[in-house]
Amino acid sequence: MTIxxxxxxxxxxxxxxxxxxxxxxKKNGAQDVLIIERDxxxxxxLLQCIHNGFGVEVFKQDLPGPSYxxxxxxxxxxxxxxxxxxTMVLNITRDHRIAATSKRHxxxxxxxxxxxxxxGCRERTRAQVxxxxxxxxxxxxxxxxxxxxxxxxxxPGKNFVILGSGDIGMIMARRLTFEGAKVERVLEVMPYLSxxxxxxxxxxxxxxxxxxxxxxxxxxxxxNRVEAIEAVAVDDRWNYIPGxxxxxxxxxxxxxxxxxxxxxxxxxxxxxxDPVTAGPFVDxxxxxxxxxxxxxxxxxxxxxxxxxxxxxxxxxxxxxxxLVQKGPxxxxxxxxxxxxxxxxxxxxxxxxxxxxxxxDIRIQMRVRQPIEAPVWVExxxxxxLLHRKAEPYARPGxxxxxxxxxxxxxEVKAASELTVAIxxx
Amino acid sequence: MAxxxxxxxxxxxxxxxxxxxxxxxxxxxxxxxxxxxxxxxxQQELIDPRRMVASSVRLKGGLHPLLPVxxxxxxxxxxxxxxxxxxxxxxxxxxxxxDQIVLENVLDTGINIHASREMKVVTG
Numbered sequence: 280m281t282i283x284x285x286x287x288x289x290x291x292x293x294x295x296x297x298x299x300x301x302x303x304x305k306k307n308g309a310q311d312v313l314i315i316e317r318d319x320x321x322x323x324x325l326l327q328c329i330h331n332g333f334g335v336e337v338f339k340q341d342l343p344g345p346s347y348x349x350x351x352x353x354x355x356x357x358x359x360x361x362x363x364x365x366t367m368v369l370n371i372t373r374d375h376r377i378a379a380t381s382k383r384h385x386x387x388x389x390x391x392x393x394x395x396x397x398x399g400c401r402e403r404t405r406a407q408v409x410x411x412x413x414x415x416x417x418x419x420x421x422x423x424x425x426x427x428x429x430x431x432x433x434x435p436g437k438n439f440v441i442l443g444s445g446d447i448g449m450i451m452a453r454r455l456t457f458e459g460a461k462v463e464r465v466l467e468v469m470p471y472l473s474x475x476x477x478x479x480x481x482x483x484x485x486x487x488x489x490x491x492x493x494x495x496x497x498x499x500x501x502x503n504r505v506e507a508i509e510a511v512a513v514d515d516r517w518n519y520i521p522g523x524x525x526x527x528x529x530x531x532x533x534x535x536x537x538x539x540x541x542x543x544x545x546x547x548x549x550x551x552x553d554p555v556t557a558g559p560f561v562d563x564x565x566x567x568x569x570x571x572x573x574x575x576x577x578x579x580x581x582x583x584x585x586x587x588x589x590x591x592x593x594x595x596x597x598x599x600x601x602l603v604q605k606g607p608x609x610x611x612x613x614x615x616x617x618x619x620x621x622x623x624x625x626x627x628x629x630x631x632x633x634x635x636x637x638x639d640i641r642i643q644m645r646v647r648q649p650i651e652a653p654v655w656v657e658x659x660x661x662x663x664l665l666h667r668k669a670e671p672y673a674r675p676g677x678x679x680x681x682x683x684x685x686x687x688x689x690e691v692k693a694a695s696e697l698t699v700a701i702x703x704x
Numbered sequence: 705m706a707x708x709x710x711x712x713x714x715x716x717x718x719x720x721x722x723x724x725x726x727x728x729x730x731x732x733x734x735x736x737x738x739x740x741x742x743x744x745x746x747q748q749e750l751i752d753p754r755r756m757v758a759s760s761v762r763l764k765g766g767l768h769p770l771l772p773v774x775x776x777x778x779x780x781x782x783x784x785x786x787x788x789x790x791x792x793x794x795x796x797x798x799x800x801x802x803d804q805i806v807l808e809n810v811l812d813t814g815i816n817i818h819a820s821r822e823m824k825v826v827t828g
Contacts, residue, residue: 320767329772329820331756335717343758343774345821349802429760432769457759457788476720480713481755485781584718671721671737 280361282387286311287603288596289377289391291368291544294323295585296576297397298351299592300599301360304395307600313361313389315368315379321355322348323399324422325585329429330450332477336586347585371396371548373569393599396545396559396567396574397592400538400581402447408536410442412499415506421447421535428454436531440508441465442496446474446583448535453482462486463527466494466510468517471649473537473676475583496532497524505530538581548572555624556580562613563630563640564598565591570607573599580626580643583678587643608633614691616642619659620700623647623675630683632692639682646673646701653704656681660694673701707733712749714742725750754778758820759788761806762795765825771796772820773806779815786811798825 287309290297293316305312314321325333328344335341338350355362366381375391402420410418419435425447427433437460441448444467452462465483470493472479483490491510497519498509512523540558542550550559550567558579559567566573575595576588613629625644634640642658650673657667658681668681679701683691691697709726724736725746732750735743748754757779763771779787787810796806800823807817 326821329760329774330758331774332718341717341756343772343820345772346774346802349821429772430768430770432760432762475718476713476722477715477718480720481715485755 280363282363282384282389283311283313285390285392286313287391288312288393288395288599289375289389290314290395290397290596291371291377292316292323292397292399292578293318293321293352293362293364294397294399294576295325295348295351295588296399296578296592296595297323297395298348298355299589300395300397300573300575300596302351302355302358303593303596304393304600304603305355305358305360305596307597309393309600309603311361312359313363313391314355315363315366315377317365317367319365321352321362321364327422327426327429328450330454333585336584337589344585351589368544371544371572373549373572375571392603393571393573394548395592395595395599396542396550396572396578397576397595398541398544398578400540400577403534403537403539405534407539408442408534410496410499410534412496412508413501415499415501415504417501417505417531418499419531419533421445421451421533424531424533425451425454428458434458434460436460436505436529438463438529439531439533440496440510440527440529441533441535443467443535443537444469444472444474444479444490444492445535445537446478448533449474449478449482451533451535452488453486456486456488462488463529464488464510465490466496467492468495468513469493470515471674471676475676495519499532500526505532508532538577540578540581542578545572545574545578550574553624553628555618556626558626560628561626563594563627563634564601565595565627566598566602571599571602580624580645583676587678587680590641614694615696617696617698618644619698620702621647621650621673622699622701625699630691630697632688635683635685635688635691637685639684641680641682642699643678643680644699644701645678646675649674650701650703654701655704657700657702658683659698659700660690660696665690665694665697669704712746714738714745715755716741716745748778753781755781755784757784757787759791761791763798763800763823764795765798766800766823767826768823771800771806771823773817774820775810776816776818780813783811783813791817798823 325344325348333347497511
């Protein structure tokens with residue numbers, strides 16, 4: 280394809296967030312919509328997530344990751360989204376100038392009326408969790424192993440220990456078992472599971488893989504290749520408990536210890552980042568602090584379900600299309616949304632009450648401490664309750680959502696800020 | 705036979721509800737905490753546990769050496785190792801379309817194995 284000089288909307292990344300944003304931008308009236316993707320094919324990390332469990336919300340179907348991606352890739356081509364694959368974005372400016380490079384086109388710049396950041400997230404590495412021990416081969420992130428096993432056809436080892444009970448770690452435990460490897464143990468430093476409970480059941484329990492909570496890796500043993508790891512129990516403050524050490528022989532250690540939104544490009548553009556989510560501060564239309572720069576999906580905060588990433592992408596794409604057609608909304612007041620009692624963070628960080636006149640606004644949050652009892656999810660204005668919703672429990676691994684409705688418009692308009700809280704019923 | 709009450713975590717959807725299942729032998733009498741699909745899951749899990757299975761088969765002539773595949777419906781749990789051993793022997797060629805049947809009525813279960821994505825022919 281020929282690269283145009285100008286585009287209405289340029290989306291960075293072709294994972295579920297980027298695909299949804301591009302499709303929504305196009306469907307809502309943006310003319311030239313381009314996705315720039317660094318991989319050689321569109322779809323993002325979904326392509327290596329060959330397990331089921333995607334699409335239960337969006338399609339009411341239980342699909343494997345590649346199938347879920349394929350539906351959106353097909354739709355994007357159908358509505359006329361343009362793609363630049365195998366292309367790396369190097370820089371984005373606050374006035375939406377994008378510099379990129381590829382083998383085919385060399386270095387080039389393009390001008391966008393609106394940009395949607397959809398770079399997703401990256402796995403936390405060994406260095407980021409400061410694991411002691413030697414540095415042999417055989418220590419990988421779970422997602423790297425997933426790519427090798429599911430896409431490229433390599434087995435990274437025979438006997439595994441997995442650190443971290445995130446979804447990717449548990450899913451890889453099952454996948455490696457399927458391919459004939461032995462998963463000796465899953466260790467989790469927290470006193471609770473960090474992934475979904477159903478993955479504990481169908482990935483670990485089904486195959487008698489032992490999970491040890493409040494345990495971590497004290498030492499990695501081996502010179503050229505991992506030979507064993509030393510596991511240890513920890514107390515509530517993550518201090519090793521002496522005498523609980525255990526040597527577990529293995530040739531590979533997988534890390535499933537969290538995901539971090541990938542915001543190098545966002546920062547270069549001057550986008551402000553929330554230190555708690557590690558993603559941009561956004562409004563209810565997923566606009567960042569820079570007018571015309573939006574962000575969608577795991578680049579904002581790490582979701583547990585791809586369906587919610589798609590939904591965020593659709594909102595961001597629609598917002599970008601609106602900006603392209605109507606120009607910036609001037610003089611619109613935004614209202615901050617703050618994390619209150621037992622809420623670690625909340626997205627969006629602020630909202631435009633005018634948008635509430637048109638549609639629901641979903642407020643998403645993560646609980647700070649698990650509550651294994653019925654809870655209220657509350658939205659408050661000052662000390663007063665605006666709206667609440669009952670949930671059977673609240674767990675840090677499972678995002679909580681509460682919708683604000685057009686019926687709340689008048690009260691929200693008059694508020695100076697909203698606070699969300701999760702409390703026992 | 706005595707009535708039994710036990711907790712079963714439902715794996716039907718990402719909610720992962722903890723169902724309280726009261727049963728008499730293999731007959732489910734009552735399920736608390738679940739939706740309609742949860743009740744079906746509880747009964748199925750007692751008499752014939754099944755799981756969705758996703759894996760891969762060898763692929764010739766595509767962008768990657770593997771094609772991801774999945775079972776159209778949940779597959780009998782005890783027979784999963786047999787299914788995986790069979791999938792390891794399969795090799796197919798591009799082009800492949802999304803949801804194309806890779807194996808029909810696999811191991812006489814009446815269940816089909818489908819391609820999880822399309823794979824075009826890559827030349828050169």
